[in-house]
Amino acid sequence: xxxxxxxxxxxxxxxxxxxxxxxxxxxxxxxxxxxxxxxxxxxxxxxxxxxxxxxxxxxxxxxxxxxxxxxxxxxxxxx
Numbered sequence: 237x238x239x240x241x242x243x244x245x246x247x248x249x250x251x252x253x254x255x256x257x258x259x260x261x262x263x264x265x266x267x268x269x270x271x272x273x274x275x276x277x278x279x280x281x282x283x284x285x286x287x288x289x290x291x292x293x294x295x296x297x298x299x300x301x302x303x304x305x306x307x308x309x310x311x312x313x314x315x
Contacts, residue, residue: 241280
C-alpha cells in the first residue's frame with residue numbers, strides 16, 4: 237500500500253511536469269485528461285504526506301521520551 241502511495245506521488249510529479257510541457261498544453265484533450273487525473277490523485281497524496289509528517293513527529297517524540305532525563309520534558313514529549 238505504501239509503495240502505491242509513493243507511486244501516486246511520483247505520478248503527480250510527472251503530471252505536473254507534463255502540464256508545463258508546451259507540446260501537452262497545445263493538446264486540449266491531453267491537457268484535460270492530465271488535469272482530471274491530477275485532481276483525482278492530489279487529495280490522496282496530501283493525506284499521505286500529512287500521515288508521513290505525523291508519523292515522523294511521533295517517532296521523534298518517542299525518542300525524546302526514551303532519552304530525555306528531565307521529567308518535565310518527558311511529560312511534554314508524551315503529549
